[in-house]
Amino acid sequence: MELFDELREKAEWVWKETLMIHKVAPGIRLASSLSCIEILTVLYYGNILRFDPQNPYLEERDRLIISKAHGSVSLYPILADLGYFDKKYLSMVGLPGSILGDIPDCSIPGYETVNGSLGHGPGVACGMALGLKRKHRKEKVFVLLGDGELYEGSVWEAIMFAGHHRLDNLILIVDNNKICMLDYCTNILNLEPIDNKFKVFGWQGFIVDGHNIEDLHGLLLNVKNNSANVPTAIIANTIKGRGIPRLEQDPLCHIKALSHEEIDILLRKRVIN
Amino acid sequence: MTSGALRDVLIANIHQKMLVDNSIFFLSADFGSPALDKLREDCGDRFVNVGIAEQNLINVATGLALEGFKVFAYAIAPFLTMRAYEQIRTNISIMSQAKGVNINLIGVGAGLSYDVTGPTHHCLEDISIINTLPNIDILSPSDSILMPKILDYCLNHNNPKYLRLDGKTLPSIYNQPGELSITDGLYLLKEGRDALLIGTGYMTHKALRVANMLLAEGIDIAVMDSFLLKPMNVQKLKEAIDGYRYVITLEESFVGKAGLDGMISGMIRKENLPSRFLGLGFSDKYVFDVGDREYLHSVNGLSIESISNTIKDFLRGKSVCQS
Numbered sequence: 001m002e003l004f005d006e007l008r009e010k011a012e013w014v015w016k017e018t019l020m021i022h023k024v025a026p027g028i029r030l031a032s033s034l035s036c037i038e039i040l041t042v043l044y045y046g047n048i049l050r051f052d053p054q055n056p057y058l059e060e061r062d063r064l065i066i067s068k069a070h071g072s073v074s075l076y077p078i079l080a081d082l083g084y085f086d087k088k089y090l091s092m093v094g095l096p097g098s099i100l101g102d103i104p105d106c107s108i109p110g111y112e113t114v115n116g117s118l119g120h121g122p123g124v125a126c127g128m129a130l131g132l133k134r135k136h137r138k139e140k141v142f143v144l145l146g147d148g149e150l151y152e153g154s155v156w157e158a159i160m161f162a163g164h165h166r167l168d169n170l171i172l173i174v175d176n177n178k179i180c181m182l183d184y185c186t187n188i189l190n191l192e193p194i195d196n197k198f199k200v201f202g203w204q205g206f207i208v209d210g211h212n213i214e215d216l217h218g219l220l221l222n223v224k225n226n227s228a229n230v231p232t233a234i235i236a237n238t239i240k241g242r243g244i245p246r247l248e249q250d251p252l253c254h255i256k257a258l259s260h261e262e263i264d265i266l267l268r269k270r271v272i273n
Numbered sequence: 274m275t276s277g278a279l280r281d282v283l284i285a286n287i288h289q290k291m292l293v294d295n296s297i298f299f300l301s302a303d304f305g306s307p308a309l310d311k312l313r314e315d316c317g318d319r320f321v322n323v324g325i326a327e328q329n330l331i332n333v334a335t336g337l338a339l340e341g342f343k344v345f346a347y348a349i350a351p352f353l354t355m356r357a358y359e360q361i362r363t364n365i366s367i368m369s370q371a372k373g374v375n376i377n378l379i380g381v382g383a384g385l386s387y388d389v390t391g392p393t394h395h396c397l398e399d400i401s402i403i404n405t406l407p408n409i410d411i412l413s414p415s416d417s418i419l420m421p422k423i424l425d426y427c428l429n430h431n432n433p434k435y436l437r438l439d440g441k442t443l444p445s446i447y448n449q450p451g452e453l454s455i456t457d458g459l460y461l462l463k464e465g466r467d468a469l470l471i472g473t474g475y476m477t478h479k480a481l482r483v484a485n486m487l488l489a490e491g492i493d494i495a496v497m498d499s500f501l502l503k504p505m506n507v508q509k510l511k512e513a514i515d516g517y518r519y520v521i522t523l524e525e526s527f528v529g530k531a532g533l534d535g536m537i538s539g540m541i542r543k544e545n546l547p548s549r550f551l552g553l554g555f556s557d558k559y560v561f562d563v564g565d566r567e568y569l570h571s572v573n574g575l576s577i578e579s580i581s582n583t584i585k586d587f588l589r590g591k592s593v594c595q596s
Contacts, residue, residue, distance in 0.1 A: 106371045106372060112339070117359060117363045120360065123329045123360075124332045124336040126336055127338070131298075131339075131342055134298075134342075135340065154328040157324075157332075161323060161326075161333065
């Protein structure tokens with residue numbers, strides 16, 4: 001399977017680049033950015049999303065709203081690699097004159113919306129999905145949502161709306177890394193079973209291993225190409241701080257930073273999966 | 274089409290535009306009007322009731338606007354502006370600096386329009402809190418006769434706007450709106466030599482009554498209606514204020530909090546104009562009193578008589594304290 005080998009290789013590269021960015025910008029939400037690397041890699045390199053880096057707002061593009069903007073710095077290397085902006089900015093994150101900050105927004109080519117404040121993505125995506133339907137367009141609206149964003153009431157207003165209006169052009173992926181800033185979600189307010197909650201609101205729900213490239217690719221391709229006449233929620237079970245033992249085991253990993261020495265050791269040791 | 278409640282006249286005009294323009298969407302947070310019943314019957318594919326969900330109202334409006342639609346988002350003013358304030362800040366104020374979005378927030382129930390429904394439904398904060406957000410225009414009309422022009426302004430300006438509409442039917446105070454331009458921001462309704470009184474919305478009507486009362490006592494004040502509060506047409510305002518030693522604002526807002534008073538007095542300071550300034554409105558407390566609008570005004574120092582006396586004191590050079 002050549003594509004999957006390529007995707008694994010890309011995901012590995014994105015992981016390393018994200019750590020390199022962390023060296024420059026210690027304030028990025030590293031652990032949260034590591035849990036969604038395979039999701040973003042499959043979306044962009046797995047022929048799931050339709051896009052044109054030379055024309056970021058091409059009408060024929062699929063829309064992707066990164067609702068968990070904090071935890072998406074791993075998208076920087078992908079967008080640079082695809083040509084949305086110059087790769088030089090990857091080594092300038094947070095530095096004077098850069099276009100890339102610790103939290104991305106729509107001033108960066110490739111980002112559709114402003115999501116430094118959480119819980120806005122699903123509602124804005126509903127508006128886009130409804131607008132696309134009224135324009136009789138076939139493009140899809142994808143949302144990457146952090147599981148912690150499910151605590152925001154505005155998210156449930158949008159989930160109700162999408163279900164009622166049967167927005168089957170809306171595909172929402174929950175990066176279910178199970179940790180907020182201070183603790184495991186099960187200790188804060190239990191969110192499970194997440195897929196069932198979507199289902200009772202009129203969505204179809206799927207659970208997938210968010211680090212398994214083949215499974216992610218198969219599911220995303222399937223839901224993109226086969227309408228069930230209802231919106232789709234994909235609960236991608238992931239590990240926060242993926243690939244870094246010290247972070248993976250720490251419920252406070254959201255705000256943890258690594259030292260330069262730690263990063264260098266990790267980058268030397270890491271081999272593909 | 275030019276008489277009736279501000280919202281009905283506006284919605285009837287929007288309805289006519291929607292019949293011929295597929296790029297207009299109308300969203301409501303489960304809030305209606307007689308004119309809206311016709312709109313949603315004829316344009317059901319572009320009318321959506323999002324439910325009592327102001328946060329989602331703003332977010333869905335944003336998504337539609339990003340897809341190129343001109344969107345009207347309609348709700349009760351205090352809930353539109355305050356329940357969904359952070360959505361307005363993030364998705365409208367911040368985002369519109371990077372992307373053009375034609376979102377028009379229609380808040381009904383300016384000031385004490387909803388007099389007897391109490392402090393949750395009163396709206397004395399909206400001008401100042403929306404004013405503090407960059408990139409959003411603020412329109413506060415006093416007369417339904419302005420609505421066709423205001424609608425043209427909304428459709429032709431690809432940026433966010435907040436329309437602050439009175440909940441009640443207001444009498445007409447404009448004779449010849451044909452010559453008026455919304456971008457002028459203001460209009461002189463009555464000339465006068467002793468002072469300039471600037472009102473907005475309902476309070477423009479009250480300003481005219483104050484001016485009449487004072488005229489009977491030999492005090493001749495000019496009355497100006499401010500309908501585009503932001504962006505302020507500084508040149509027009511300077512011309513209007515020029516020569517007046519006394520400038521007074523009158524609004525159904527908390528005073529001293531960057532409402533109409535702050536906008537005008539700030540401009541006077543910034544432009545180094547010699548006018549003395551007085552801002553009139555509600556003092557720093559909510560209104561729990563029960564009664565009709567004018568009663569609520571009277572027990573809060575804003576009856577025609579109280580305002581007239583306050584202005585007389587101000588013109589005599591006495592120090593005037595609103596609260």
